[in-house]
Amino acid sequence: MTVTPSNSSALSEEVKLDTPLEIAGKMFTSRFLLGTGKFKNKTDLAQSIEASKTEIVTVALRRIDLERHDENILEYIPKNVTLLVNTSGARNAKEAVRIARLAKEAGYGNWVKIEVINDSKYLLPDNQETVKAAEVLAVEGFVVLPYMYPDLYAARALAQAGAAAVMPLGSLIGSNRGLKVKEFIQILIDEIDLPIVVDAGLGAPSHAAEAMEMGADAVLVNTAVATAGNPALIARAFAMAVQAGRLAYLGRDRSRPVPAMTADPSSPLTGFLYDQSR
Amino acid sequence: MHITLNGQKKEILPSQNLREVVGRFSQNSSVLIAEVNGAIVKKNQWDEIRVNDGDTIELVSFIGGG
Numbered sequence: 001m002t003v004t005p006s007n008s009s010a011l012s013e014e015v016k017l018d019t020p021l022e023i024a025g026k027m028f029t030s031r032f033l034l035g036t037g038k039f040k041n042k043t044d045l046a047q048s049i050e051a052s053k054t055e056i057v058t059v060a061l062r063r064i065d066l067e068r069h070d071e072n073i074l075e076y077i078p079k080n081v082t083l084l085v086n087t088s089g090a091r092n093a094k095e096a097v098r099i100a101r102l103a104k105e106a107g108y109g110n111w112v113k114i115e116v117i118n119d120s121k122y123l124l125p126d127n128q129e130t131v132k133a134a135e136v137l138a139v140e141g142f143v144v145l146p147y148m149y150p151d152l153y154a155a156r157a158l159a160q161a162g163a164a165a166v167m168p169l170g171s172l173i174g175s176n177r178g179l180k181v182k183e184f185i186q187i188l189i190d191e192i193d194l195p196i197v198v199d200a201g202l203g204a205p206s207h208a209a210e211a212m213e214m215g216a217d218a219v220l221v222n223t224a225v226a227t228a229g230n231p232a233l234i235a236r237a238f239a240m241a242v243q244a245g246r247l248a249y250l251g252r253d254r255s256r257p258v259p260a261m262t263a264d265p266s267s268p269l270t271g272f273l274y275d276q277s278r
Numbered sequence: 279m280h281i282t283l284n285g286q287k288k289e290i291l292p293s294q295n296l297r298e299v300v301g302r303f304s305q306n307s308s309v310l311i312a313e314v315n316g317a318i319v320k321k322n323q324w325d326e327i328r329v330n331d332g333d334t335i336e337l338v339s340f341i342g343g344g
Binding site: 035036037038039045058059060061062063064065066067068069070072073074085086088101102103105106107108173200220222223226 | 283284285286303304305306311313318336337338339341342343344
């Protein structure tokens with residue numbers, strides 16, 4: 001499979017070395033998903049989308065504010081970018097299903113990030129309710145990408161329910177703490193036959209690179225970009241880190257675990273300038 | 279007569295359709311989706327849906343989110 005880069009920049013050239021990311025039959029050149037919350041202004045958002053070359057962005061659904069005029073966020077998202085509507089605010093499966101159905105009615109596609117959270121301190125996803133919502137929404141024809149705690153049984157249940165991808169958290173939402181549950185994400189990467197998109201907690205481009213190096217198919221970042229001093233620059237840095245991590249994963253020596261538990265010399269251990277027989 | 283719109287009590291004139299009520303209370307051009315008494319009402323049906331006393335209406339749209 002070949003990918004035609006959208007422009008001739010170095011970032012796009014690298015993509016030729018890779019196959020596209022496929023989710024629900026749709027091909028993506030970029031493996032970097034961007035959340036649109038918390039941006040100081042819409043200009044920062046638009047510039048970050050452009051700088052990141054992202055092809056999937058998340059949005060949320062809320063009651064409109066009757067007291068003031070809100071800008072329409074969709075005006076700042078290019079038409080060729082896939083909209084992934086999250087069900088944030090849902091505390092159980094039923095509420096998530098309601099939000100997803102409302103979102104579909106808007107006419108911007110049927111991609112939904114199931115997010116069921118019933119804990120305001122840690123904002124941890126409720127895997128059980130997430131599975132229930134996935135079962136209903138997949139049957140209704142939604143492209144379901146569930147945000148979840150990296151648990152193998154839950155991931156299997158989500159795959160069984162018809163999820164198009166699985167999105168395990170790296171650490172707590174907005175915490176910028178990186179891959180705190182790395183070994184359990186690795187199990188999902190190794191065992192689940194769906195794209196694994198690491199979502200939440202990735203606070204630095206190096207975290208994103210780490211997730212990709214271990215074999216994640218993509219990452220989703222919001223807070224670390226939106227709250228950066230220069231969001232567009234950080235968005236670009238994340239996109240480059242995602243590609244670097246991806247190439248590192250593709251180019252790895254599959255026979256040798258990384259990191260190894262013993263040393264392996266970089267220089268030959270023969271032909272020294274002294275007599276080795278002594 | 280009274281309705282509950284996005285959680286707030288609002289007084290409206292009788293015999294109004296959904297589009298008129300939305301136009302009266304929303305300053306947003308980006309209103310995308312409406313729910314009346316828990317049921318989604320498609321935008322092309324807004325003219326036909328008569329708003330009744332005691333109705334609960336939700337108007338939602340997209341915002342930034344992760």
